Amino acid sequence: METLALFFLFFFFSFKQLVLCADVCSPASCDGVGPRIRFPFRLIGRQPEHCGYPGFHLFCNNQSQTVLSLPLSGEFVVDYIDYTRQAIFINDPDLCDSKRILNFSLSRTPFEGTYTRKFTFLNCSSKATEYMSYNLIPLFCLSRENYSVMAMPSYSSAQEIPPSCRIISNVSVPIQRYAPQYWSSGQLREDFQLTWNEPRCRSCEADGGICGFEGNTFLEVGCSRPANDGLPRSAKYGIIVGIGVPGLLCLIGLACFAFGRVRVLSNRSRLNINELPTITISQQPVVRAAGLDEPTIASYPMTVLGESRRFPKSSDGTCPICLSDYEPKETLRSIPECNHYFHAKCIDEWLKLNGTCPLCRNSPDSSVGTPCSSMSSSYSLSSSEHH
CATH class of the missing domain: 3.30.40.10 (Zinc/RING finger domain, C3HC4 (zinc finger))
Structure with missing residues (x-):
């Protein structure tokens, strides 16, 4: 009994230490939908505050979409996060990116549009089909029955603007890095690509590490390597001795206890085997799901x-x-x-x-x-x- 008491005491303190060491920031997502969120981002309400870098807070909306809120531009749905390239891809929840870009600003955020392209938005009084020869692209989510909103690259000359059109605004679009060299309508319909410089985790992510805060001050960012790097030999020996010896003593104690119980039961009267109830086990048919042709x-x-x-x-x-x-x-x-x-x-x-x-x-x-x-x-x- 003393051996069992010592074993359980050792197990309690070991388990408590493991719980303290397990206070880590695990990746999270919005009900299994959307990108996996980890440092430097934090999913509000699902990860502790120290799991994210300042300005990198995300949240889940009522449609289980991951949302990024920009102070001067509103809320955008996050489609994908590339932690190695330090890039985040966002779009308008209403699928009208061209409308959101008219008042788009990255001020007071840690993000920037590294790959941008300038466009000119036009308000034209006629139907969109009449301007195809001018290399203009219709923006249907901004157009109405009595006018059409068109887009053209800003490097086009002023002579290419139809006389029935007027300039609404010149905008700078944070396009994706691998967008085509020449402008196309898809660049105003694909996700916006934003990047960040701080914290710098590119080399850590490229080497297969995990970026995060160091220590308990949550001020400095460090890189933790995967667990398969291996423990020192002395640490392995310590784990074997610390767990193996108490475990062996516990098995010996349980064996002695079981042997004593067997001796007590053997001294009792044997049960009449004929009086034992007969249990019939019916074999249930195995149901197999048939495949499709x-x-x-x-x-x-x-x-x-x-x-x-x-x-x-x-x-x-x-x-x-x-x-x-x-x-x-x-x-x-x-x-x-x-x-x-x-x-x-x-x-x-x-x-x-x-x-x-x-x-x-x-x-x-x-x-x-x-x-x-x-x-x-x-x-x-x-x-x-x-x-």
């Missing part, structure tokens, strides 16, 4: 993921089957009944063996589907969101 699987919609990694509806950016993040130009397939997305190869192999959705376990209706040959050739997630 290839024509049915091929009828489910296929989509090609655009550069913005945005979906027509809120969706996680990770394939639930292979647990890999979706990358631009990858082909995805969705199940019509529940509209859950997966890598096309992953869900095809799954549905051959299981006739249910991997996420919700609902059986898809094989009668609902759109031939993938007509959708995969012309449909893109990034383009469909803006029409």
